[in-house]
Amino acid sequence: MNIKKLGRLALPYLVWMLVLVGIPLVMILVLSFMKTDGVSFTGATWSLEAWQEMFSVTDPTNLKILLDTFTFAIIATVICFAIGYPMAYIVARSPFSNKFVILVLTIIPMWSNSLLRNVALKNILSETNILDSLLSRVGMDFVIRFANQDQATFISIIVGLVLTYLPFMILPIYTVIEKIDESLLEASMDLGANPARTFLKVTFPLSMKGVTTGIIMVFLPCFSGFAIQKLLSRGTVYVLGSLIEANYIHDINFVSMLSIVILFLIFGSMMIVNKVDKEGATLV
């Protein structure tokens, strides 16, 4: 069978993509430039109101939210990378025969519901927490004290995001490092590169694919999600996701605009990461 004939098998998929992804996306884009009464085109007019509300300079509330969303997502991603890479590297290069078991141990918490985990985390990070009430019975106390409420909120959210998404960083990086041929490292040493240089010039460039995947897998949900931020800030912090959650019933145009913004920002970040990766593959 030739490729052309096989290609026809993709037809149902293409139709599916068009109907369930393509058309809705176009709809959202169109809706963001209109003023409508719910999801209905009766009495609809073209309007930039939604976009003006978002990027208004006179009232930068929404811009501030956009900035916060970015900040949380980027800091969480960087920390996930800083913890995840060494962890993946150490496990992949460890002499244990069953490395995957060690890895699974780090992933098991992922199997429980992330909301529940973050509720528990909220409890632990607050002044009256379950650990403290247990430990106080043996005369110890466990309270994490923050300088002020803003700091508490910020740190809690970052911790929550990192704990939730860390496995998504570790797994892809582990997979690529594990697959790097031992003989390449030997070749590098043979050619006079000490272990540190071997890591910089061989291991790290060869693991870039996993790093890229990890960054995307962590950054995307951190940027578009809102539940963790909402929960751990007790509803005081707004991110783009929370704006959508708060408005999707009564202002479909505003929410459409937000979706488009998120979509473009994510698209943009992915392009940057991809570009960095490609250069990493050829330069070094």
Added chain:
Amino acid sequence: MAKKLIELKNVTKSYDGAAVVNDINLYINENEFITLLGPSGCGKTTTLRMIGGFEKPDAGEIVLNGVVVNDVPPYERPINTVFQRYALFPHLNVYDNIAFGLRNQKVAKEEIAERVETALKLVSLPNFAKRKVTNLSGGQQQRVAIARAIVNKPKILLLDEPLAALDLKLRQSMQYELKEMQRKLGITFIYVTHDQEEALTMSDTIVVMKDGVIQQIGTPTGIYNEPNNRFVARFIGESNILDGIYVRQNLVRFMDVEFDCVDTQFADGEPVDVVIRPEDLDIIDPKGAKLIGVVSSSIFRGVHFELCVMVQGKEFVIHTYENRKVGENVGLRVDSYEIHLMKVEQGEH
């Protein structure tokens, strides 16, 4: 006099209690092409890896230029390796692969460019600098791997079955090229292979190994003509091996017939192993021949015919240019200097 460059003294290496390399002693001269030859699992690769610094010997010493280097890591040894599966860096192009070692030594940019170019010319791959290594054929990757190693001008080049993955024609031409390169560069080559023909073609010295023990060290002709024991005789080329008795000086008896011989280092009446190479047996008229037999099979091998002749229930392999019919009665003749006698070893047969 050739200068000793590297020496292995009583080197032993075990994995899980089993000795892979067992107490070997070996020295390698400057500018020598030496081949470690043996079947898989004989410890030849492990020996090479110990010289390269990738494995540490459990006991014994590796001496390089008079200095014990047991604990010197690979990146500090003046040794480079051509790996079996080349181990080219897939994220770098041909140029960067070859320049890798020079950059580690902080060689100036212009000099790197010059040396890489020279190396590429030497392996006949000019204009390949910008190519991706993943798009090269096996033979081309092989050449890049060699260029990547020799560009550093190492004292010693280790080659771990570098031609194993290539097809016959390419392998043969690479054998010549490698030998040529070694002559031109004046680098000591330590070559590992299980292919006896390769070893005979290229080496100045061959080290035959089996079960982690050196069986014989010698020149290709020396090893071929005077194998130390049955293993070497069988491993290097084909041979007819017979039980014999050393009757007295210059006289040996096998197949119930006495033959003149030239070996002298045995006691009268001592049992010996007799080796006769297939090409050293001549087919003659049965009348007056010492050995008479019947041709049991004949195979055309291109240059020669390979005949099997049954003599008193023992099969002889003979290489000859004239064919004989199966079932024909023939006589066999062998010159005295072509009969090689070996000490009988315990546990051999």
